[in-house]
Amino acid sequence: MKFAALVRSAALVTAVALVPATTAGFAQVDSRASPEFAKLFAVYNRIKASYVDPVSDDKLVRGAIDGMLASLDPHSAYLDGGDLQRLETMIDGNYSGLGLSVVMDDGAVKIVSPFKGSPADKAGIKAGDYITHLDGKLIYGGSLDDAVAQMRGEAGTKIRLTIYRPGSDEPFDVTVTRGVIELEPVTSELKAGNIGYISVNEFSRDVGSDVFSAYEKMKTQAKGRLNGLVLDLRRNPGGSLDEAVALSDLFLTDGTIVSQRGRAKGESITYDAETVYRGDMAKNVPMIVLIDEGSASASEIVAGALQDHHRAMIMGERSFGKGSVQTLLPLGKDAALKLTTARYYTPSGHSVQEGGIEPDVIVPQLSDPDLAKREKMSLRESDLRGHLVNEAALKDKDMERDKKADPRFQQTAEELKAKGIEDFQLDYALKTLRRTTSGNIARKD
Numbered sequence: 001m002k003f004a005a006l007v008r009s010a011a012l013v014t015a016v017a018l019v020p021a022t023t024a025g026f027a028q029v030d031s032r033a034s035p036e037f038a039k040l041f042a043v044y045n046r047i048k049a050s051y052v053d054p055v056s057d058d059k060l061v062r063g064a065i066d067g068m069l070a071s072l073d074p075h076s077a078y079l080d081g082g083d084l085q086r087l088e089t090m091i092d093g094n095y096s097g098l099g100l101s102v103v104m105d106d107g108a109v110k111i112v113s114p115f116k117g118s119p120a121d122k123a124g125i126k127a128g129d130y131i132t133h134l135d136g137k138l139i140y141g142g143s144l145d146d147a148v149a150q151m152r153g154e155a156g157t158k159i160r161l162t163i164y165r166p167g168s169d170e171p172f173d174v175t176v177t178r179g180v181i182e183l184e185p186v187t188s189e190l191k192a193g194n195i196g197y198i199s200v201n202e203f204s205r206d207v208g209s210d211v212f213s214a215y216e217k218m219k220t221q222a223k224g225r226l227n228g229l230v231l232d233l234r235r236n237p238g239g240s241l242d243e244a245v246a247l248s249d250l251f252l253t254d255g256t257i258v259s260q261r262g263r264a265k266g267e268s269i270t271y272d273a274e275t276v277y278r279g280d281m282a283k284n285v286p287m288i289v290l291i292d293e294g295s296a297s298a299s300e301i302v303a304g305a306l307q308d309h310h311r312a313m314i315m316g317e318r319s320f321g322k323g324s325v326q327t328l329l330p331l332g333k334d335a336a337l338k339l340t341t342a343r344y345y346t347p348s349g350h351s352v353q354e355g356g357i358e359p360d361v362i363v364p365q366l367s368d369p370d371l372a373k374r375e376k377m378s379l380r381e382s383d384l385r386g387h388l389v390n391e392a393a394l395k396d397k398d399m400e401r402d403k404k405a406d407p408r409f410q411q412t413a414e415e416l417k418a419k420g421i422e423d424f425q426l427d428y429a430l431k432t433l434r435r436t437t438s439g440n441i442a443r444k445d
Contacts, residue, residue, distance in 0.1 A: 040064065066143075073340050074103060075326055080335035097152040098159070099181045100125070101237040101294075104144040108132070112320070113235040113294035116201050119179045125163065126370065127235065127294050132171055133162035155180045165370070188214035191230075193434045194222040196285075197426070199232040200247065203239025203298040208246025208276065215250075215281055228433030229287045230426065231302075234316060238297025241325065241344075248305040249276040251287065251312070255347055257305045260325050262342030267327075280311075286436050287312040288429045291357060292365070296320035303357045304346030314359045315432075316425055323353030367424040369413040 044060055062078070069076045099118020102109050109131040114121040132140060134150050151159060157178050164171045185207050188198045196218040198211055219226055238244075241258075248257045252273035259270040289312045291303050300319050306312040325342040345351050365371060411424075421427045 069337075069339075073324070075322070075324060075338070076340050077338045078331075078335070079338055095152065095181050096155045096178055097181055098176050098178060100151065102131070102144065102148065105130075107141045109139060109144065109147045112237055112296065115181065116199070116235060117184075118181055119176050123174050123176045125161070125174060125176075126165070126368075127292075128166060130164040130166075131161050132164050133160075135160050136162075153178045167370070186210040186214055188218055190218045190221045190226075191430055193430075194225070194227045195430055195433050196222070196226045196229040197232065197430075198229070200236055200299075202236060203243040203247075205240065205243070207240070207243040208250060211247055212250060212277070212281060226282070226285050228430075228436065229282055229285050230290060230429050230433070231287065231306075231312070232290045232426065233295045233299040233303060234290050234292040234425070235294035236296070236299040237294065237320075238299055238322065241298060241301070244298035244301040245271045246276045248302050249273050250281050251306060252309055253280050255309055258301045258344050258346065260342040260344040262325070264341060267325075267342045286433055288433060289314050290316045290425055290429055291319045291359060292317045292425075293320055295357070296322045300352045300357050301344065301346075304350065304352060307357065307360065308347040308350070313361065313432075314357060315361045315363050315429055316359050317362065317364065318358055319352065319356035321352055321354050321356035323351050363425050363428050364409055365423075365425050366409055366411055367413050367416045367422055371413070 044064075047055055047060060065078045069078060098120040099115040100120045101112040101115065103112055104110075111120075111125060111127055111129045111131070113127045114125050131147070132138065134147065139147050139150075153159065155178055158175055159178065160173055160175045162171050162173050185202050185204050186198065186200055188196065191197050196215065198214050198218075200207060200211065215226075215229070245257050254273050257271045257273055259268075261268045287306070289303050289306055291299065291314060295303065295316075296319065300322065303314050303319065307314045323343050323345075324340045325344055326338050327341040329337040329339055331337055343351055343353055346357075416422075416424055
């Protein structure tokens, strides 16, 4: 794939918007910055002259670039070589590896979420786990790019991960067999009682149309009409902004879906309903959206839009809290700058940055035997070093959940397993819809 085509497609990887970048624009340097550039150049000269080993210009310049971007936020990055190749494989929707969404957390590789059905997911790796070693080699303090490169590999080969799980006494090893990660963005199933279930695992190209097709298929299976719909966005780390808008538009007939506000001209944009799809494809069908701490970015756009328009009940756990937009700026023929250029806001003007989307009904995943440990050390945007601060200056206490025990949620994972319930959140959502008569819940006002 040519680099130009890759840049055009990059909007499918994360919530990015593409804007042109001119050579003249990059050449302009504010004269007030000259003293600071003099410091940088002085450090460069000292390193070149006095460091114990010879250092290449490429290494020093790349280190300076990475340092500048790391000082901004966790999502801005310089992409070239292997980074761009990995971007290409993610855009294509398949690659050989483990199937993990990871971030660098203060020098450690931390798992945001394993993709559903991936080798990592099947091996029992969980959101919030830390990877400390790969095949016995310590990776703490290294680069995220190097760690990801090591985890990628030919399908069928194995790699040993040393995992530290917060709350556990000791790290433990997990051997995972790499597979071809052909992410199936949308899966669906008609549940008992003519309740439709649609899981969106990532926001790659054509997710909106895939969800529409899945809904029509289930409607046919239900002989004309569904009695309810569950849209599952759990462990969905995000993707295309356009597809998030398209998916939201399937269920909305008017009003704003999402807006973004940036400093540069052209970065403040409002996306409205009825621009991609006409009407509400599931009109008068009660709807629940499931989210958790792994629901990020594009997932939060959809959940926030449907919540603010009272089109769906949001159920589960507070989402990740990534409320920023990254723009891919080409730098020559074989490099690009992924830069945070805007924050996005739900229709009511709420920024999900740091705080995330708060469910209408908080439902813990009781079927997870590690629930207590996972809740104690769960990872969200606000935990990442250098994250953007919410403009509303949220305080930790504003994001703390009510610790009062809920009598509905007292069963243990063992008790649920004995009843055949492997996914308590989904089971609770389905039972809620089955108890609901038409017109009482989760319908647009």
